[in-house]
Amino acid sequence: MPDLKRVTEVWDTAEHRLAQGDVAFVADLGIALADRYGSSAARIWQYRSVFDRLLRLLTMAPGPGHAEQAVRLVSAASPDNRKLVRYAASLLAEGQTPHDLTFVFAGGSSRAAASEELRACLVHEMVLRGVMIAESPAIEAWATSPHWRHHPLAWMPLELSVIEEKPPLPSYSVGGGSYSMPYGPQDGPGVTLGSVTHLPQxxxxxxxxxxxxxxxxxxxxxxxxxxxxxxxxxxxxxxxxxxxxxxxxxxxxxxxxxxxxxxxxxxxxxxxxxxxxxxxxxxxxxxxxxxxxxxxxxxxxxxxxxxxxxxxxxxxxxxxxxxxxxxxxxxxxxxxxxxxxxxxxxxxxxxxxxxxxxxxxxxxxxxxx
The missing domain is CATH 3.40.1000 (Protein Transport Mog1p; Chain A)
Structure with missing residues (x-):
């Protein structure tokens, strides 16, 4: 892969197999690449591009099968990569329904593939998107369980507060993403300084x-x-x-x-x-x-x-x-x-x-x- 001048053919192969219903192939390919390049993967742009495409293919297509394979890919490829876990949780919350993500918090082998960190991030990514956690018994049971109350994210409420209103969230697609920036240079009219004669100590x-x-x-x-x-x-x-x-x-x-x-x-x-x-x-x-x-x-x-x-x-x-x-x-x-x-x-x-x-x-x- 490091010798490839372009990776679009690899993208096309993965998309073709996904269109045929072979969802597991997409995750298998990502896991195989992670196994092949190991710790050097982050330095190979071809690997980063292909892996991101594979993850987006799985997360942006709604359905429990796609979500399960996405979790399997992340868990097997880079289980200790916190940035990847946070990114994957954001993609999953954007591209999947709460119903299709219930398996992450329910019992069984599918849940075992998901880390506690992924679950914690996923809960708050869903909260940010207006999901009512209380309406999903499996998710609420995990989110309110005492075993994770010491996690840093457990400090925050399981629903949006008034001050949060509508958070500025990114818009993801298979090909990329975009987001708004509610800040930047302040170019409004300047204020006149020196007009106040008395200032407090x-x-x-x-x-x-x-x-x-x-x-x-x-x-x-x-x-x-x-x-x-x-x-x-x-x-x-x-x-x-x-x-x-x-x-x-x-x-x-x-x-x-x-x-x-x-x-x-x-x-x-x-x-x-x-x-x-x-x-x-x-x-x-x-x-x-x-x-x-x-x-x-x-x-x-x-x-x-x-x-x-x-x-x-x-x-x-x-x-x-x-x-x-x-x-x-x-x-x-x-x-x-x-x-x-x-x-x-x-x-x-x-x-x-x-x-x-x-x-x-x-x-x-x-x-x-």
């Missing part, structure tokens, strides 16, 4: 723990792409009025707003907590310029962790408490034409102001291709 209370939690949604940008992020938490000696927020922001010493001036103006606009969550979820789930993110389940988790930190809530608190605090905060999105922001497509600037306006938190992130 600020105490920087940023901790390493806060910065890490606040940046959870964009960690993949900095770890796997060309991104960078900046986060800060501040206590105010007296309440800040909305009209004073722009001037206050530029006094905080944030690198992302360094040298803001009349020529490099600050754009700031109020937004809803729901919009902030969508931005963070998209950043976490779909990734930056050179990576694919954490996919739906872990993207949801990372978004909630960032919202919790920015809302001033411990990450161990129930999601319901995080949501209540988030909705009580005032939220703003911002950007600036500074050298820090890449201003390509992946720019985030968020400010949350706590009730009473005596505490504020900031998160900025940027990435480029």
């Amino acid at each position: 600020v105490t920087d209370t940023t901790t390493e723990e806060f910065s890490e939690a606040a940046a959870a949604a964009v960690a993949n940008w900095t770890e796997e792409s060309n991104g960078r992020s900046e986060a800060g938490m501040y206590d105010l000696a007296e309440p800040v009025e909305p009209e004073g927020l722009p001037d206050l922001l530029v006094t905080l010493g944030l690198e992302c707003l360094s040298r803001v001036s009349p020529r490099k103006r600050l754009a700031l606009s109020s937004c809803r907590a729901e919009h902030a969550w969508r931005m963070l979820f998209a950043a976490a789930s779909t990734g930056g310029a050179y990576n694919n993110g954490e996919y739906g389940a872990y993207g949801r988790l990372a978004a909630w962790r960032s919202v919790a930190a920015l809302s001033g809530v411990p990450t161990a608190a129930p999601v319901s408490e995080v949501e209540e605090n988030a909705q009580a905060c005032g939220w703003y999105s911002f950007g600036a034409a500074t050298k820090w922001f890449e201003r390509v497509a992946w720019d985030i600037g968020l400010v949350s102001v706590a009730p009473g306006a005596r505490r504020m938190a900031v998160l900025a992130a940027t990435d480029t291709d």
Whole structure:
């Protein structure tokens, strides 16, 4: 395979066999290739292209037989590849019905092929797509069982919260996928700085723990792409009025707003907590310029962790408490034409102001291709 100049003939063979009803052949081919190339497979573009095509062929065609072979392929080919498991769960939830995925959680040999990690991811990928877990006894029984309550994803509810509304999810097909980006350069009208004569005294209370939690949604940008992020938490000696927020922001010493001036103006606009969550979820789930993110389940988790930190809530608190605090905060999105922001497509600037306006938190992130 490494000698192939093109892999379309391999794709065509797999599609032809699938059209004839030989679903197992598609999984068998993927497993055989994984066995043949082993640890070197990730470095062979032909293998990556063929394997992805095989997985999409199985997951994008509805039916229990297709779903079972997809799970068999993932479980046999790369059982310890967490990224592949998350990706497969996203594909399965998009391309299969909840009924056709029940076998993953029911008893029998089919269930044995699925890892606990795949089940956990699949539950939340379905939740993100509006599936009512309570309406499927087998799935609900597994999702509410005590043996997985210590899994990181178990912290999140089994239905969408109000703040999540309609998550920006990717649209998959056999040939590829697409997704929306609810963030980017802030090109709205700039705000006039220096018009407020009195600003409250600020105490920087940023901790390493806060910065890490606040940046959870964009960690993949900095770890796997060309991104960078900046986060800060501040206590105010007296309440800040909305009209004073722009001037206050530029006094905080944030690198992302360094040298803001009349020529490099600050754009700031109020937004809803729901919009902030969508931005963070998209950043976490779909990734930056050179990576694919954490996919739906872990993207949801990372978004909630960032919202919790920015809302001033411990990450161990129930999601319901995080949501209540988030909705009580005032939220703003911002950007600036500074050298820090890449201003390509992946720019985030968020400010949350706590009730009473005596505490504020900031998160900025940027990435480029």
